[in-house]
Amino acid sequence: MHEMSVALSVVDQVEQAARSGGAHGVRRVTVEIGELAGVVPDALAFCFELACAGTVLEGAELVTRFLPGRASCTPCGRSWNTGMPPDMLCAVCRRGAGTLLSGRELRITEVHWSTPAAAPDPTPVPQPEES
Template sequence: MHELSIATAIVERAGELALAQGAEAAAAVTVRVGELSGVVPDALDFAFEVARQGTALAGARLVVEQVTAQAYCGPCREPFAVGMPPFFWCPRCDRPSQELRCGRELEIVAVEPGPPG
């Protein structure tokens, strides 16, 4: 399962970040997940429950911030949502654009220190 290896990596990294803040454990970890990252938030949630066991994140909550995938249209100077699966075609001027601005994120944005789980 793809999400389990990602959840394990998040747990490890968040544990290090909590430690760096002087905490023994984390109470919550917030991740930003792009629509095109290939990660299913529900599956990540489930994988996190498994991955956190016996770690500094045993009592931690996972907060997922979903990012809508957007491409930028040069002629319109506006971004547009590409959807999933992505369709790189500006709905305003009916022209193609491959300029993806966001949607591939998979990153930890915050770790809240907390007491050991």
């Protein structure tokens, strides 16, 4: 599963940062996901929880921010939302493929560390269920 390798890589990066920064725990990780990155946020959240088990990230919340795919046309200057699958043809001048402005993002934008003295969060994390 693609999301599992993404989740493992996120956990790995945060763990390394925790090690070099001496952090004792992580409360929340925010990840930006572009529409064209090929990652399903729900699936990523599920894999993230599994990947966090036994690490400094155990119990951390994953927040995903969705970024729509955007493309622009050089000849006429128009820009539009590409959707998924991406529509890269300019609807105005039809001169061909637009230039992708955003939508392939997949990056950690924020990590909230928990201080050693912080009380454990009393809210249980809901378990995602396979239907």
